[in-house]
Amino acid sequence: MRAGRPSVGLLPWGICFAVFGLFPLLYALLLSFQDMNPLRPDASHFVGLANYAHALGSPSFWHALRTTVVFVVGTLPVTLVLAYGVAALLGRIRRAQSFFRAAIFFPATLSMVVVSLVFKSLYAEDGLMNGWLAASDLARVHWLQDPRLALPSIMAMDIWASVGYYAILLLAGRKTLPVEQLEAARLEGLTAWQVERRIVLPHLQPVILFVVLLNTIRSFQVFIEVFVLTRGGPLESTLTLVYHLYERAFYHFEMGYACAIAYLLLALVGVVLLIQRRVLRSAEVAA
Amino acid sequence: MGAQSHSGVRAGGSRRIALTAIILAAATLAALAGAGCGKSAAGKTPVVFWQFSPLATVQPILDRFRAENPTLDVQVEQLTWQSGREKIVAAIAAGRPPDLCELGSTFLPGLVADSTLADLTDSTTDIRSALVGWDGVSYRGRAYAVPWMVGTRALYVNQDLFRRAGLDPQKPPATWDELYRAAHQIAERVPDAKGFGMNAGEREVLFKKFMPFAWGNGGDILDSTLTKSVINSRQNREALRFYLALKPYSLLERQEMHEQAFAKGRLGIIVSGPWLLRTLPKTAPDLRYTVALMPRPATGHGTPASFAGAEVLGIFRGSKHRAEALRLARFLVRPENTMPLFLATGNAFPAAASAAADSYFTTHPLDRVFLEQLRYAVSPPLHPKWVEIEEIVNGELEEAIYGTKRPEQALADADARITQVLSPKP
Numbered sequence: 001m002r003a004g005r006p007s008v009g010l011l012p013w014g015i016c017f018a019v020f021g022l023f024p025l026l027y028a029l030l031l032s033f034q035d036m037n038p039l040r041p042d043a044s045h046f047v048g049l050a051n052y053a054h055a056l057g058s059p060s061f062w063h064a065l066r067t068t069v070v071f072v073v074g075t076l077p078v079t080l081v082l083a084y085g086v087a088a089l090l091g092r093i094r095r096a097q098s099f100f101r102a103a104i105f106f107p108a109t110l111s112m113v114v115v116s117l118v119f120k121s122l123y124a125e126d127g128l129m130n131g132w133l134a135a136s137d138l139a140r141v142h143w144l145q146d147p148r149l150a151l152p153s154i155m156a157m158d159i160w161a162s163v164g165y166y167a168i169l170l171l172a173g174r175k176t177l178p179v180e181q182l183e184a185a186r187l188e189g190l191t192a193w194q195v196e197r198r199i200v201l202p203h204l205q206p207v208i209l210f211v212v213l214l215n216t217i218r219s220f221q222v223f224i225e226v227f228v229l230t231r232g233g234p235l236e237s238t239l240t241l242v243y244h245l246y247e248r249a250f251y252h253f254e255m256g257y258a259c260a261i262a263y264l265l266l267a268l269v270g271v272v273l274l275i276q277r278r279v280l281r282s283a284e285v286a287a
Numbered sequence: 288m289g290a291q292s293h294s295g296v297r298a299g300g301s302r303r304i305a306l307t308a309i310i311l312a313a314a315t316l317a318a319l320a321g322a323g324c325g326k327s328a329a330g331k332t333p334v335v336f337w338q339f340s341p342l343a344t345v346q347p348i349l350d351r352f353r354a355e356n357p358t359l360d361v362q363v364e365q366l367t368w369q370s371g372r373e374k375i376v377a378a379i380a381a382g383r384p385p386d387l388c389e390l391g392s393t394f395l396p397g398l399v400a401d402s403t404l405a406d407l408t409d410s411t412t413d414i415r416s417a418l419v420g421w422d423g424v425s426y427r428g429r430a431y432a433v434p435w436m437v438g439t440r441a442l443y444v445n446q447d448l449f450r451r452a453g454l455d456p457q458k459p460p461a462t463w464d465e466l467y468r469a470a471h472q473i474a475e476r477v478p479d480a481k482g483f484g485m486n487a488g489e490r491e492v493l494f495k496k497f498m499p500f501a502w503g504n505g506g507d508i509l510d511s512t513l514t515k516s517v518i519n520s521r522q523n524r525e526a527l528r529f530y531l532a533l534k535p536y537s538l539l540e541r542q543e544m545h546e547q548a549f550a551k552g553r554l555g556i557i558v559s560g561p562w563l564l565r566t567l568p569k570t571a572p573d574l575r576y577t578v579a580l581m582p583r584p585a586t587g588h589g590t591p592a593s594f595a596g597a598e599v600l601g602i603f604r605g606s607k608h609r610a611e612a613l614r615l616a617r618f619l620v621r622p623e624n625t626m627p628l629f630l631a632t633g634n635a636f637p638a639a640a641s642a643a644a645d646s647y648f649t650t651h652p653l654d655r656v657f658l659e660q661l662r663y664a665v666s667p668p669l670h671p672k673w674v675e676i677e678e679i680v681n682g683e684l685e686e687a688i689y690g691t692k693r694p695e696q697a698l699a700d701a702d703a704r705i706t707q708v709l710s711p712k713p
Binding site: 037038039040041124125126142144145147150230231232233234235236250251252253255 | 372376379380382397401403487489490539540541548674678682685686
C-alpha cells in the first residue's frame with residue numbers, strides 16, 4: 001500500500017516533467033545535430049557534429065563564453081561571502097528577527113524582470129545612482145552605456161538580488177548547529193572567530209556546497225538581466241552565452257546551432273559542478 | 288508471500304489509477320488540440336488572428352467583421368512585444384501558425400526569406416492604390432503582406448531650451464548645419480542640458496537612427512537591385528561624419544531615456560515617434576515643444592528622410608483558412624477600421640491613404656507633421672539576408688559611435704562584411 005501511493009502522487013509531476021522537461025531536453029539534443037530553421041521545419045536535415053564545430057570555431061561563441069565566465073567568477077564568490085556574512089549577522093540579531101529576515105529575503109521574491117526594470121531606472125543617466133554621485137560632487141557615470149561598466153553593473157544587480165536567498169539558506173544551516181558544541185567551545189575559551197572557523201564553517205559545508213552549485217547553475221544561465229538591461233551591448237560587452245543562443249535561435253532562426261550551444265553550456269556547467277563538488281567535499285573531509 | 292500479493296494487488300490498483308489518469312490527460316489534450324482546427328462549435332469556419340493591440344480596441348472592429356461575415360468565427364489573441372516574436376516562431380515550427388498575423392516590418396525579411404508567408408500580390412491588386420507602405424512588404428515585385436498601420440520618426444524640439452540657448456523656438460532645425468548649431472548652443476549655454484539624443488547601449492536600433500541622415504543625403508545600404516553593398520559611399524561617409532559631430536553635445540542613452548530626459552526638459556532635440564505626442568501631455572504638461580521634419584543635408588539639397596516602420600498583416604503558407612484570412616485582412620485595412628485603432632493607440636497611422644483626410648488631422652497639427660514625414664520615410668529593404676545585414680550595420684555603427692573605429696573604417700568594414708553576406712555560398 002505504501003509502495004503504491006507515492007508513485008500515483010508523483011504522476012502529475014511526472015507527466016509535466018516528461019512533457020515540459022524531458023521531452024524538450026531530448027528534442028533539443030536531437031536538434032543540435034540538425035540544420036533546423038524553425039520557419040522551415042520541413043527542410044531540417046542531419047548535419048552530425050557540424051553545429052558543435054561551428055560553435056567551437058566561432059569568435060562570437062568564445063566571446064560570449066568569456067563574458068559568461070567573467071560573470072560567474074565575479075558574482076559567485078562575492079555572493080557567497082556576502083550571504084555568509086548576512087546569515088551570521090541575522091543569527092545574532094535578537095530584536096525584530098522576522099522583519100530583518102523578510103527584508104533580506106525580499107529581493108528573492110521578485111521576478112528578475114522586475115528587478116532589472118528597477119535597476120534600469122537606478123542606472124539611468126539621471127537615475128538614483130547618478131543622483132547620489134552628483135550629491136557627492138562626483139561626475140555622472142554611464143552605468144549601462146560604458147562597455148567597461150555595463151557587465152559589472154549587471155553583476156552588482158545580480159548579487160543584490162540573490163544574496164538574500166542564499167543568506168536564508170545559510171541561516172537555516174546555522175540553526176542546526178548543536179548548542180552543546182557551541183557551549184563546549186565557549187567553556188574552552190574559543191574566540192568568536194575560532195568558533196566560526198572550527199565549528200560553524202565545517203558544519204555548514206553541505207549547505208555551502210548546495211549554495212555554490214545552485215548559484216553556479218543560475219549564473220551560467222544569466223539571460224533576463226541582459227535581455228532587459230543591455231541586449232548584449234554596448235560593444236557586446238554583456239553578450240552572455242544564453243543571450244547569444246537566444247539571438248541565434250530567434251533572430252537568425254538557427255535553432256540547431258542554438259541547441260548545440262545550449263548543450264555545450266550544459267556540458268560546461270556539468271564539468272564545473274563536478275569540480276566544485278570534488279573540491280568542496282575534499283575540503284569537508286579535511287575539516 | 289501474503290504481504291507480497293497484498294502489495295501486488297495494491298500496486299495493480301495504482302497502475303489502473305495511473306493508466307486512467309494518463310488516458311484522461313491524453314483525452315483532455317486531444318480535446319484542446321482539436322478545438323483549434325476544422326469547424327468551430329457553431330459550424331463556423333474559424334479564422335485565428337494574432338495581433339498586438341489591446342483586445343478592447345480591436346474587439347469592436349472584429350464584431351463588425353463578424354456581423355458582415357456570419358459564417359466566420361474570428362478567434363483573436365493578443366501578443367506582447369516582449370514575447371510575440373518567439374510565440375510566432377514556435378507556432379510556425381509546430382506547424383500550427385495563426386491564419387492571419389500582425390507582424391512588425393523588421394520581422395518580415397526573415398519570414399519572406401524562408402518562404403513562410405503566402406504571396407498576396409495577385410489577391411491584393413485592387414487595394415494597392417488605396418494603401419501606402421507596399422515598399423516595406425514587397426520583395427522582387429511580389430507582396431508578402433498587406434500594410435495595416437505605418438509609422439515614422441520626426442524631430443521633437445524643446446522650445447524652452449531653444450529660447451534659453453538664444454535660438455528661435457519657432458524655427459526648428461531644417462538642415463544639418465542648423466541641427467548642429469542648435470545642439471551645440473543648447474549643450475554649451477544651458478546648464479544640465481544636452482543638445483541632441485544619440486542612441487547608445489541599444490545596438491539593435493542604431494541603423495534606424497543613423498540611416499535617415501544617410502538616406503537624406505542620397506546614400507543607402509544596398510543598391511537598387513539589392514545585390515550589391517553601397518554602404519561605403521561618399522554620401523554615407525558624409526552622413527556618418529556629421530552624425531558623429533553631434534556626439535559631444537549629445538546625451539548617449541537608450542531611446543526611452545531620451546524620451547524621459549526630453550520630458551524633464553533636459554534634452555533639446557530628439558528623434559522619436561508619434562507615441563510621444565500621447566505621453567507628453569501627461570508626463571510633462573508644462574513642456575513647450577514642437578515637432579518638425581527631419582533635417583535635410585542643406586537647403587535645396589537632399590531630403591528630410593526618416594525611417595519607415597509598419598505593422599502589416601501576413602498570412603502564413605501553413606494557414607488552413609487563407610481565403611478567410613485574406614477577407615479579414617482586407618476588412619481590417621479599411622480606413623473606417625484603422626482610424627479607431629490609431630485613435631486608441633496613437634503609435635502608428637492608418638496605411639489607408641484616404642485616412643489622411645480625416646478631420647482629426649486638421650485639428651492635430653503635430654500629428655500632421657508625421658503624415659508629412661511619412662512621404663519622405665524609407666523602409667529597409669525586404670532582403671532575405673536583411674537580418675545579417677542589419678546586424679552588421681548596427682555593429683559597425685556602434686563601433687563608430689563608441690570611437691573604437693573611425694567612421695570611414697566602420698563603413699569600409701561594413702561594406703566588406705555585407706559583400707561577403709551577399710556573395711553566393713560555394
